[in-house]
Amino acid sequence: MTTQDARDEYVRALRLGQKEFKERSMAGKDPYPAVLDDILEGQAQGGVANIPLLEIPVEHIVGVKSQGRVSAFTAGFLPLLNPDSEFGLKWQHLCMAHLGTEGIRDPIICFEYLGKFYVQEGNKRVSVLKYFGAARIPGSVTRILPVRSDEPRIQAYYEFLDFYKSAKVYDVQFRHPGDYAKLLAYLGKEPGEEWTEREQRTFTAYFQYFREAFRSLGGDDLGLEPEDALLLWLQVYPFRDLGRLSAAELKKALSRLWEDVVTLDQADPVQVRTEPGKDARGVFSRLISSTPDHLNVAFVHQKDPKRSIWVQSHDDGRIHLEQVLPEKVTVKSYFDADTPTLAEKYLDQAVADGAEVVFTTSPQLSRATLRAAVKYPKVRFLNCSADTPFSSVRSYYTRDYEGKFITGAIAGAMAKNDRIGYVGTYPLLGVPAAIDAFALGAQLTNPRARISLRWTCQPGNPTQELISEGIRVISNRDIPTPGGFYLHAGGYGTYLVEDSGRLTALASPCYLWGRFYENVIRSILSGAWDQERDATKAVNYWWGLNSGVIDVKLADSIPPGLAVLAQMLRKGLKQGAIDPFARTIRDQSGKVMHTADQGAFSPDTLLRMDWLCENVDGEIPDYAHIAPMAQPLVRELGVHREQVPLEKEEGL
Secondary structure (H helix, E strand, C coil): CCHHHHHHHHHHHHHHHHHHHHHHHHCCCCCCCEEHHHHHCCCCEEEEEEEEEEEEEHHHEEEECCCCCHHHECCCCCECCCCCCHHHHHHHHHHHHHHCCCCCCCCEEEEEECCEEEEEECHHHHHHHHHCCCCEEEEEEEEEEECCCCCHHHHHHHHHHHHHHHHCCCCCCCCCCCHHHHHHHHCCCCCCCCCCHHHHHHHHHHHHHHHHHHHHCCHHHCCCCHHHHHHHHHCCCCHHHHHCCCHHHHHHHHHHCHHHHHHHCCCCCEEEECCCCCCCCCHHHHHHCCCCCCEEEEEECCCCCCCCHHHHHHHHHHHHHHHHCCCCEEEEEECCCCCHHHHHHHHHHHHHCCCCEEEECCHHHHHHHHHHHHHCCCCEEEECCCCCCCCCEEEEEECHHHHHHHHHHHHHHHCCCCEEEEEECCCECCHHHHHHHHHHHHHHHCCCCEEEEEECCCCCCHHHHHHHCCCCEEECECECCCCCCCHHHCCECEEEECCCCCEEEEEEEEECHHHHHHHHHHHHHHCHHHHHCCCCCEEEEEECHHHCCEEEEECCCCCHHHHHHHHHHHHHHHHCCCCCCCCCEEECCCCEEECHHHCCCCHHHHHHCCCCECCEECCCCCHHHCCHHHHHHHHHHECCHHHCCCCCCCCC
16 A cells, blocks of 8 residues: 555545534534543442453444543544644554554553443554454453442443353443343353353354344434344344345345334333224315225134133134124134244234234234234234334233222122232233232222232142131132133132132123224224324233223122122223222332322333232232243233343354
């Protein structure tokens, strides 16, 4: 390389730098590199650690140690000074060395803080090497440790340090606790398991490949990092696909998932709809709309209705749909999708059979549903679960706590010894809210009432344990349909245990899924479905009594006055005049969790509630203390699912 060649390269780099400077300034961003001294000013430090030599990912070199000559560079370390300046001439000399036989050999000296690197010596080396596309730069590093705290970014960083001990990979820098554990599970690795050099190289190369695709689709314009998008991508595709796909195929696969990627970038990614939508279009817009006149609808179930009352309730919903819209729908059902392979098979078959709308009726099918939705973007997919942040799949569930409030009031009135049993199934999202609503309902009619909580997902026979303790009013699993109480099948609903041991039904929430399926299909036919669609948000349906999807069945055996009270509560809840939580509430420790003047809990707060009222005796079991058969569902939809380890997948 000649001196003139080096000068020409500098001029090109300078033009790029001037362009970057202008663009960042116009966007209101700092055009210069970040300064570590400014970032650390006034902050306590948790110590330092020296790393003699590290191959630093260029992507993570973001600034300089001190102000110095910070104005000589853009944020991307492109030059800003005149080619004939001392700075410019030295840059050109380094350029000649880099492209010649000598090369740039001396490592830079820098500091690392929260996974990012700040240069103390070697700024021009970084500038030259970044300009020519170097992926890594050797450096001597001083790591500055932050003080441990509850801040998510700090927690995530300390999880990174544990990750780095075994992986020796600096490329991924997550900002949320638990993300490194998710990554390891997707890669088929155990926490603390040592990575081989081949695994390190493979991961680094694949991640860089993914990052390029992410940026080619405009990922840098989002508030996301490529590693955030990678975790979403790995929910759909195995990691090894990154080595099997061409650049064009990878970009196409990621673009199919892009709406879900954009959703991740939202501060509030989930749009919870608590009641059915209405077609707000005018007459003219309806006349010119291209909404369908007929729909092919598929139901994919994890089990068979003969073996699962839950599936039976959804199949009853299918029957209702066919009865009320016989000319508008053609329906097919697929059963026993109880493995990932079978779920994928039946979803593919449903689409091949012409399905335009697909309902998957259990949370365990959510991931398979997401994969199918990405694969078939023209098909509408819905999964029966709660709080799923995917814009390509809509989720749906019921506000069980409303019905539990009513049955709790009945239980409180019927409990002669002030003790009531409550048998929970799994510690899922929304379940603590249902338990608490039941407990508050019991207090409404019996201020002395106490709730003894047991779980079917733990060892033992919870019902018999409660009975042996002298408890005679028990709330068990909700009846799936309004057709019967199923006392012969192990006790569904809230019931009274007679001295003879016979169970007498009192009341129970019940599901009317047909109302939901009817409403969704009508919304598609009318065009209201498209009006609800927001490409930047996931739509979660969480309907209650006012939608008709859930109701409370009262037994003929309850006293007439209590039946009147139940109907009054039902009407108040349905109209929004009654809120079970609109009062002062204390948790089991006596801490005030809510007061009457604070207004209503948000849907998100109710779904994620993880505490129990002061009149509840018992606890929410953690993942390690529930039966293995319950763990897959709790992993998918549990109250503490972020703390639950994922199932390991195909490895590196």
